[in-house]
Amino acid sequence: MPLVTTTEMFKKAYDGGYAIGAFNVNNMEIVQGITEAAGELNSPVILQVSKGARAYANHTYLVKLVEAAVEENPQIPIALHLDHGDTFELCKSCIDGGFTSVMIDASSKSFEDNIALTKQVVEYAHDHGVVVEAELGTLAGIEDEVVVESGKEAYTRPEEVEEFVSRTGCDSLAIAIGTSHGAYKFTAAQCTRNADGILVPPPLRFDVLEECIKRLPGFPIVLHGSSSVPQEFVKMVNQYGGNMPDAVGIPEEQLRKAAKLAVCKINIDSDIRLAMTGTIRKYFAEHPDHFDPRQYLKPARQAVKEMVAHKIKYVLGSDGKI
Numbered sequence: 001m002p003l004v005t006t007t008e009m010f011k012k013a014y015d016g017g018y019a020i021g022a023f024n025v026n027n028m029e030i031v032q033g034i035t036e037a038a039g040e041l042n043s044p045v046i047l048q049v050s051k052g053a054r055a056y057a058n059h060t061y062l063v064k065l066v067e068a069a070v071e072e073n074p075q076i077p078i079a080l081h082l083d084h085g086d087t088f089e090l091c092k093s094c095i096d097g098g099f100t101s102v103m104i105d106a107s108s109k110s111f112e113d114n115i116a117l118t119k120q121v122v123e124y125a126h127d128h129g130v131v132v133e134a135e136l137g138t139l140a141g142i143e144d145e146v147v148v149e150s151g152k153e154a155y156t157r158p159e160e161v162e163e164f165v166s167r168t169g170c171d172s173l174a175i176a177i178g179t180s181h182g183a184y185k186f187t188a189a190q191c192t193r194n195a196d197g198i199l200v201p202p203p204l205r206f207d208v209l210e211e212c213i214k215r216l217p218g219f220p221i222v223l224h225g226s227s228s229v230p231q232e233f234v235k236m237v238n239q240y241g242g243n244m245p246d247a248v249g250i251p252e253e254q255l256r257k258a259a260k261l262a263v264c265k266i267n268i269d270s271d272i273r274l275a276m277t278g279t280i281r282k283y284f285a286e287h288p289d290h291f292d293p294r295q296y297l298k299p300a301r302q303a304v305k306e307m308v309a310h311k312i313k314y315v316l317g318s319d320g321k322i
């Protein structure tokens with residue numbers, strides 16, 4: 001099948017109590033690793049491109065890589081999504097350039113300005129058969145060019161969601177319930193430590209999520225910043241010359257719980273970066289004489305595939321849901 005929008009996949013995910021993984025793509029190995037896992041597990045998948053990815057790899061290259069993945073995995077629904085579009089022009093460029101879904105993130109603006117910009121994108125997108133994700137509330141952390149200092153984040157105010165969705169006509173809504181961008185999601189001061197000295201983050205605000213669900217029955221909710229920062233890969237990075245002290249993510253069981261509720265899209269990026277980096281660092285340490293990029297990118301791609309397969313089976317629950 002050709003690239004699809006997220007409409008059908010979200011409807012099935014909402015009714016079925018699972019979520020679709022939205023994984024960021026930046027190069028061929030990442031696209032291949034993600035879609036090979038999704039293809040083998042018969043899972044729908046969202047490939048998302050940030051402004052930074054577009055600047056790194058070029059719009060045309062990314063679209064063509066995704067088109068190749070669609071051709072290689074004809075049995076699974078694949079959507080191509082713009083992550084954190086910050087202007088109408090960027091969203092328009094992706095809509096005109098073959099994306100099936102865009103996010104307009106005007107969450108740093110006032111409520112009225114967020115509505116105005118989101119509505120403008122929705123009107124253009126819907127005229128072109130493309131769906132729109134919007135955001136209310138602000139996540140902490142760093143994602144490409146989106147930087148929010150810890151302490152400046154704000155949970156979504158549930159009393160605003162109905163008015164926002166009805167006035168903008170957006171198709172899905174990203175909310176802030178305590179997830180965070182990047183591999184350093186929380187400061188040590190925000191966490192407790194377990195017996196192994198590993199940081200344990202504060203729990204997600206399921207009360208905020210439940211209140212949003214009550215006010216928007218049947219409406220797909222999106223969680224950004226939902227990597228779990230698996231300690232095995234943090235350890236691998238640190239063991240082989242890296243330095244990532246106190247990297248910490250969202251526990252997978254909390255994401256699984258959210259996926260069973262109205263959360264239909266869960267964004268995962270840092271875990272893929274960690275898996276690739278840990279694997280490549282280990283490879284370099286063990287094979288100091290190797291210099292063919294295929295030698296270390298092959299296990300890196302395999303690590304992406306295994307990470308995504310794990311997420312599909314144990315966090316998202318989207319396997320076999322085509």
Ligand SMILES: [Zn+2]
Nearest residue numbers: 143224225267
């Ligand atoms: Zn995000």
